[in-house]
Amino acid sequence: MGPNVHIWRHSRCRGAGWALTSPRARSQAVPGTPRHPLVLTETAAVSLLNCLFLPRVAEAASLPSALPLSASWKELVAMWLPAGKASGRLMKNSSTSPLAEKQGQTSMEASSQSVQATSGYPSTSTSTSTECKPQVLPVIIPILLSILFVACLVLNSTSLWIFWFHIKRWNSSLILQFNLVLMDTLLIPIVPLMVTYFSLGNSWLFGQFLCQLKIFILSTHLYGSIYFLTLISIHRYLAVAHYSTRTLWKKKSFLKKLSLFVWFVLCIQGLPLFFVLKTSVLNGTVKCLSIHQSEFSSVYLYYSIFLVTISFLLPFGISLICYALLGAIIMKMSSTSLRGRVMKTKSLQLIMVSLAIFIICFVPLHVSRTVGVIVKYYNMSCKLLLQVEIAYYASWVFTLVNCCLNPLIYNFSSEKFNESFSKSLRKFRFFK
Template sequence: MNNSSLLHVNGTSPCPAEPQSIIIPVFLVLVFLGGFILNSASLWIFWFRIPHWNSGMILQFHLVLSDAMVIPAAPFMAIYYSLGSHWPFGQFLCQLKAFFLSTHLYSSIYFLMLISVHRYVAVVHYTRVSRMKSKDFVHKLCLGVWFFLSIKGMALFFILETSEVGNRIKCLSIHQDQLTGVYFVMNFVLLVPGFLLPFAISVTCYSLLVSSVSKMKTNTLKGKVIKSKSLKMIAVCMSIFVACFTPLHVARTLGVVVKKFFPSACALLTQVESAYYISWTLAGANCCLDPMIYCFGSEKFNKTFRGSLNRIGFRFHRPAAARGMDSTSQSMTSRAGTVAL
């Protein structure tokens, strides 16, 4: 038996944990600041500046809440990486971090999926009665999502723990050998219902939506504006899925597979671990991109946001097409008006 195998049998990882690049905590601090500012502003606009919500705005508000959940965890993660992947805050805060990160990540994915379903129903089936257009149903649906994700987050809270590896305390680390099997099973339990299924539903809804929007008549001013905003919203949503959520799930899946089946492949494990941590920072960046969805998805939010910026000295000159759309938005009864909801 070689030294690496002996170390693994004795419970000590054959691959030493390498400190991560300083770029990771720096980026996390930027995500924290950007997310705090943008989501605080979004929460303020939704809660205090828009008194009446439709079903689409209810989904967007819950997406803001999901983004806000990553803000408390970001400073702890930045400190963890800046200390060379050492967790000095104790097991309870490690478990709490796992709860917040899991709930934030998958609530963001689920609410983005529900927004895609809602937009598809509102545009493609605008003349049909649908429960997705009912505020009461959407309220209950959102509460159901939070309940399901909270149960899942609590399961992670009680399963995961800190470990001493070398002279460092690890939290949610691939070098916690006693959790190798747990991480492997947990990854695939989360991967399919938490990412692959919502992603497939979102791609399907937005593909059908693009097909429908591309057939809209754009010989009117408001039709051109609404078509442009709808396509931009679709682009933002799919970019968030591809750039923020896909790398994380790919890196995590590779990491648990390498750790379980190739535990002595230290160079490969180090590369996958670095990719995983970087992908977590990209996943956190979705809280800075989601406000673009609110601007494209809700004319009320867009107008209130611009009005608030104007009051503090930031001036925006809106295109003539957008101003023309505002002047007629109250009388829209056509299909194009439904798209702007």
């Protein structure tokens, strides 16, 4: 315990601390000044100097160890400012042992904590604040993104070409699948920007608007894929469970309106991210969608929890229920007829691929993002934040795998797409 703590226990120091917060001291404040629980009057200042600081300065500069309480600010400055400079020179020239330096540092920390406890306000010392600096990501992340970009470009271009030019008559299921193709196509122009960003050590060179546009498109693709996969699961269950019944989900006009409504919801949902998440300069480098950005951290924390609950867990739960009911119906289905065997096989494949997309592509991103936002908001361990940072950016790689797995859904859930894809593949082999 430092000497200042012992001095603070002295009756004069307790009186000085009382003078700082007493109604009498507040009444002596200058009229018109802001009200503050810590009002420093001349009498209180002189009392504190007599208790805490002047004995050491007086000992070093050979001056009186106390001032009269009636001393004014001008007398205080005229008498003790030269003394402080002289004592500083004496302390600088004198030899100080490491033990004395450590005791002095402990004394200053103890006095700072006592003042903080008396005033009720947190300390603003920069020594207590730690900054967690961004790290350079592994080079494997941009490499994997580049490979997935090529695969996504080829597969989705082929799917879009088949839907647009080869399938003449569309049914209700093809409408939902085509919207899923549009979601994957929307992501293709953004991936090269992400590869460049990660390759340059998380340095964004494309301006603030493109950063906001990238965030908006990533959000639209992510939750658009989740929504349309959920709608496909509902449609598949109703198509199998109520095969001979005319339901609303079999009408193309209804599914077109439903798809337009989903696009509208995605635009409204992505606008807060577009306006809130912008570029930031950290350590001289421009960041875009970095886990180290502190702007609007509280807003993003609550909105991220909202997105996880409403836009991921709820659709995922609906998909699980639909596929569980579908699986129960399939297990009771007879396999004697060819049509029954085909429907059973296609449905089982659709269930497996859809659940794999949810678990592999969507779960890691939402878990790592939620943990990262909480760790950043509550200023937890820097080591934990850096580990979450790598997991967060790696989860975007898994999210892009979604673009490569979605064509399997088109193949398993639509016979027309399967036939058109097989014909196109045979033509390609013939020309080769």
